[in-house]
Amino acid sequence: MSRPLLEARDLTKNYGTVEALRGASFTAYPGEVVSLIGDNGAGKSTLVKCLSGVEQPTSGTLTFDGEPLHLSSPNDARDRGIETVFQDLAVAPDLDPAANMFLGREILKPGVLGFFGVLDKKAMRRQASEHFTRFGATLQSIDVPIAALSGGQRQSVAVARSVAWASKLVFMDEPTAALGVVQRERVLDVIKRVRDEGIAVVLISHNMPEVLSVSDRVEVLRLGRRVARFKASDTSVEELVGAMTGALTQEDADQ
Amino acid sequence: MTTDEKTTMSSLPDERRTPLIRRLTGANTLWIGLVLLVLVAAFGAIRPDAVFQVTTLQFLLAETAVLLVLSVGMTFVIITSGIDLSVGSVLVFASVSSALAMNVVSGGDATNAGWGVIGFGLLVALVSGAVWGLLNGLLISRAKIPPLIVTLGSFGAAQGAALLLNNGSNVSGIPDRLNRTFGSGTYFGIPNIVIVAAVVTALGALLLSTTRFGRYTYAVGSNEEAARRVGISVRGHLTKVYLLAGTLAGLAGFMGNAFFRVAVVTGHETDNLNAIAAVVLGGTSIFGGTGSVVGTVFGVFIPAVLEKGLVIIGVREFWQPIAVAIVLVAAVWLDQTRRRARNQR
Ligand SMILES: Nc1ncnc2c1ncn2[C@@H]1O[C@H](COP(=O)(O)OP(=O)(O)O)[C@@H](O)[C@H]1O
Numbered sequence A: 001m002s003r004p005l006l007e008a009r010d011l012t013k014n015y016g017t018v019e020a021l022r023g024a025s026f027t028a029y030p031g032e033v034v035s036l037i038g039d040n041g042a043g044k045s046t047l048v049k050c051l052s053g054v055e056q057p058t059s060g061t062l063t064f065d066g067e068p069l070h071l072s073s074p075n076d077a078r079d080r081g082i083e084t085v086f087q088d089l090a091v092a093p094d095l096d097p098a099a100n101m102f103l104g105r106e107i108l109k110p111g112v113l114g115f116f117g118v119l120d121k122k123a124m125r126r127q128a129s130e131h132f133t134r135f136g137a138t139l140q141s142i143d144v145p146i147a148a149l150s151g152g153q154r155q156s157v158a159v160a161r162s163v164a165w166a167s168k169l170v171f172m173d174e175p176t177a178a179l180g181v182v183q184r185e186r187v188l189d190v191i192k193r194v195r196d197e198g199i200a201v202v203l204i205s206h207n208m209p210e211v212l213s214v215s216d217r218v219e220v221l222r223l224g225r226r227v228a229r230f231k232a233s234d235t236s237v238e239e240l241v242g243a244m245t246g247a248l249t250q251e252d253a254d255q
Numbered sequence B: 001m002t003t004d005e006k007t008t009m010s011s012l013p014d015e016r017r018t019p020l021i022r023r024l025t026g027a028n029t030l031w032i033g034l035v036l037l038v039l040v041a042a043f044g045a046i047r048p049d050a051v052f053q054v055t056t057l058q059f060l061l062a063e064t065a066v067l068l069v070l071s072v073g074m075t076f077v078i079i080t081s082g083i084d085l086s087v088g089s090v091l092v093f094a095s096v097s098s099a100l101a102m103n104v105v106s107g108g109d110a111t112n113a114g115w116g117v118i119g120f121g122l123l124v125a126l127v128s129g130a131v132w133g134l135l136n137g138l139l140i141s142r143a144k145i146p147p148l149i150v151t152l153g154s155f156g157a158a159q160g161a162a163l164l165l166n167n168g169s170n171v172s173g174i175p176d177r178l179n180r181t182f183g184s185g186t187y188f189g190i191p192n193i194v195i196v197a198a199v200v201t202a203l204g205a206l207l208l209s210t211t212r213f214g215r216y217t218y219a220v221g222s223n224e225e226a227a228r229r230v231g232i233s234v235r236g237h238l239t240k241v242y243l244l245a246g247t248l249a250g251l252a253g254f255m256g257n258a259f260f261r262v263a264v265v266t267g268h269e270t271d272n273l274n275a276i277a278a279v280v281l282g283g284t285s286i287f288g289g290t291g292s293v294v295g296t297v298f299g300v301f302i303p304a305v306l307e308k309g310l311v312i313i314g315v316r317e318f319w320q321p322i323a324v325a326i327v328l329v330a331a332v333w334l335d336q337t338r339r340r341a342r343n344q345r
């Protein structure tokens, strides 16, 4: 395989006395879909937060594109083309979908108005609208607060926002959890299209058939460590579940 | 999933937006504006002679101008889901330090001072307000002390400091020129102090609704963690918002000096509560994330109109706080019901 895009080694993360990560390693290769699976509490969300600059690991090293990487804030990750759909979505419920998509990346009016920080709401709304259409977020209207949308719609907005800005890697922490069948298919479709543009996708999901159908590889996290890695084409639901529960172990997986 | 979710946006005309009228009626602001209109109309119908008198209106506007400036700052603070109890005390502190400073540079009495001294007095008022605001902001955003506690502290401290500055007495010697132009002066019948307040309010409204600063204010109040995760400097933004509120309180102190020709150390103890009431009456959510300066304008005038109106039609003015309280509680109750309905989706 080619050189890894992102490699995490021996990450630990303690919250007080809770050890959320106990020497977790993780690898993502350029342009692949890799699923990160594990039981509830295995540390998947914590790992994603450490890899997107939201939390700082207690110890461990990261390399990105072969260079050592230190993420001291979410901006450090964003600057490198890494975007994240957080499990709790992290959207501002009182703002509309367009405002959420451009949050932290607002388009300003040209000239003097822009100097004073005046927003170009029309441009943002237009671009957001095109983008949501392209990435299958179905909304009746684009100027209602996110809170007025259904859980599924909120999730699609968060997905659309992340893929709008990612140029290298997208983390999606349970992006299909609240979705109906149609919307779920649409998100999986988005994942494949993003991958086809050469952007790596890290998918977290509890739905094993979904994981097997969309991924190139699967990494398994258990009790804060990586316990197994599989090629999606040579594994099965039984094997994945075995690794998640500890019934099956791979010797070299935590290297 | 509801059926209308099947309509994708591509099948709708470009930039499909909720019709203007629906958006307006959906907003609390419209309803609060209507309440104000109905009040004015009702009092006006009962005593048209008294209500629509130029002096009545002038007085109403001038007295409300100072509170309006405080409330504009408070709107930003409450939208971040914060609170600022210190505005009245900061106003007093700024007013006293500005009056003292003008006296000092005029050799003890600034009554006949010129524009240079007045400009200096304005600067002192703004800076002293800003310093308290900055202190509030830093304690809230860096030390992570809840805004209620921080500003309760500065509420007491700024008042105490103002009393210390002049041994607990009012400061006279406000320049006549300042009072003539900004205090009692009018422009086409509108008191100049009101024009200042209107300009501040308009700028505040534009800042909140059209700029990135305003958008971040909503975002921080709506979901602080989400704002942080998209790279907004939440700490920096909160500091700026409290700095703005403090600076506006400083300006309000200077406006008070111009209007009353004296820096008074008492009578502002409930300014904070009046400003909070105005902001909440105006449809800004006490939980943060939504609100508008326009709503706050209505919210400032409802208690003022009630007070004046009740006096004019001969109801005892003691009814005014009761009437305001009822409207206030109803406003928050409505907001809460709306939020609960929304969050259950
Ligand atoms: N902010 C936090 N404070 C304390 N404990 C936490 C925090 N976040 C996660 N944990 C703990 O870390 C462990 C891993 O959690 P998480 O990463 O959310 O797991 P997963 O996403 O795999 O379900 C859990 O035991 C959880 O309770």
Ligand SMILES: [Mg+2]
Binding pocket: A044, A045, A046, A087, A173
């Ligand atoms: Mg999780």
